[in-house]
Amino acid sequence: MAADLDLIDGHCHVSDPRLAPTESHWLTECAGVGIRQFILGGVDPEDWDRQIAFRQRVAPLGFKAHLTFGLHPWFVASHSDEECERAFADLKNRILFRAEARDHGIVGIGEMGLDSLKGEMALQKKWFQKQWQFAQEVGMPVVLHVVRAHSEACEILGMPRGLPGGSGIVHSFSEGPEIAMEYINRGFLLSISGVIARKGFQKLKRAVVQVNPKDLCFESDAPDQPPPRLNLGTTRPGETGPSFALNLPTAIRDVAETIQVLRKDLSINQGWNTEKWLGESRENLIRCFDLYGNG
Numbered sequence: 127m128a129a130d131l132d133l134i135d136g137h138c139h140v141s142d143p144r145l146a147p148t149e150s151h152w153l154t155e156c157a158g159v160g161i162r163q164f165i166l167g168g169v170d171p172e173d174w175d176r177q178i179a180f181r182q183r184v185a186p187l188g189f190k191a192h193l194t195f196g197l198h199p200w201f202v203a204s205h206s207d208e209e210c211e212r213a214f215a216d217l218k219n220r221i222l223f224r225a226e227a228r229d230h231g232i233v234g235i236g237e238m239g240l241d242s243l244k245g246e247m248a249l250q251k252k253w254f255q256k257q258w259q260f261a262q263e264v265g266m267p268v269v270l271h272v273v274r275a276h277s278e279a280c281e282i283l284g285m286p287r288g289l290p291g292g293s294g295i296v297h298s299f300s301e302g303p304e305i306a307m308e309y310i311n312r313g314f315l316l317s318i319s320g321v322i323a324r325k326g327f328q329k330l331k332r333a334v335v336q337v338n339p340k341d342l343c344f345e346s347d348a349p350d351q352p353p354p355r356l357n358l359g360t361t362r363p364g365e366t367g368p369s370f371a372l373n374l375p376t377a378i379r380d381v382a383e384t385i386q387v388l389r390k391d392l393s394i395n396q397g398w399n400t401e402k403w404l405g406e407s408r409e410n411l412i413r414c415f416d417l418y419g420n421g
Contacts, residue, residue: 131160131401134408134417135375136317137167137269137297137345140191141180144349144372152374153187160404161375162188165415167237167269167297167347168195171216181231192417194269195220196236202253203245210253217257221264233415234294235261236269240279247275255282267294267414270314276305283312292414298347302329303336310341315414317345320353320377323384335388339395342385343414344407346377353380378404 145152156162166177174195181191195217202210221227221235238257240250261268272279283293293313298321299306306316316337322330334342352373382403389395398406412418 131404132163132408133159133161133378133404134163134165134411135161135346135348135378136165136295136315136343136407136411137319138164138348138375139167139169139173139350140164140348140375141166141173141176142349143176145374152376153184153189156375157188159376159379161378163190163192163417164375165192165233165345165411166194167198167271168193168235169198169237170201171213174217174220178230191231192233192415193231194234194236195232196238196257196269197253198237199239199241199250199254199271200244202250203241207249207252210249214253214256218260221260221266227266233417234267234269235264236294237271237297238268239271240273240275240282241271242274244273247278251278251282254279258282261294267292267416269294270296270309271298272296276301276308280308280312285312295343295345295411295414297345298351299333300327300330301333303333306333306337306341310337315343315410316341317343318381318385319345319347319351320373320380321351323353323355323380325354331388334385335392339403339406340410342407343410344378344381344385344404346373346375348373348375348377351377353377355380378407382407 168174177193184191197210197213221232235257238254240254292315295315295317296309297317298319299316318334321327349372356371382400386400386403
């Protein structure tokens with residue numbers, strides 16, 4: 127039965143205040159389809175504190191929240207260099223000793239990266255480089271946020287660093303096979319969100335057909351990036367596109383169902399159903415973030 131599974135949403139922001147009013151409802155919905163673990167993406171120090179509170183709140187209910195702390199490129203783009211320096215000092219203080227970080231459920235560093243649509247790239251590159259270097263020093267996987275800056279990101283990442291489980295994940299990967307292999311060759315999982323179930327995204331769909339299943343994982347990015355299932359069929363004032371409800375972790379099933387259809391004719395995946403794909407994502411995430419070691 128689906129409820130008996132122990133599935134993992136590979137990247138989400140379920141401590142976001144937008145989800146708080148309906149938390150008990152969507153947690154029940156998650157449990158009903160076997161989703162009991164969440165890997166949270168970090169944004170800024172206030173977000174890190176919300177993650178800790180969420181982890182403590184849901185643990186008695188049988189859910190496990192794995193935390194990642196980082197300076198999101200949007201945070202970097204909207205703050206001064208001095209403010210980023212203070213936040214980075216806070217980050218290092220929270221993570222410096224891995225055993226202590228593990229006690230608080232911290233399994234990785236991120237989100238970090240580059241977003242060419244948001245602010246000054248020089249400052250983003252500086253703080254991406256600093257966080258990446260720190261992650262290497264403490265031997266922790268990372269969560270990448272990269273938008274239209276993949277060549278620059280790969281230049282900063284350099285060559286593979288050889289962590290036992292891998293380098294981390296590329297959150298909401300949406301590029302084609304060539305860029306996919308650049309990250310895979312550097313030890314990253316491609317984390318696929320619900321946008322793959324939308325119309326278009328042909329480059330992404332070609333990529334997920336060509337890569338090995340061991341290089342994929344699934345995320346919701348809740349409460350953002352919902353799949354078409356959550357299209358309300360309306361528009362907001364002044365907008366022409368569809369309006370979407372807030373996304374939920376259950377969107378990882380939409381991802382799995384879509385990839386099952388895209389890869390159904392491949393011999394390597396003959397007989398794979400949605401649960402098999404969700405299980406593959408789970409095992410890949412456990413390996414990447416060493417989740418068996420996270421109490």
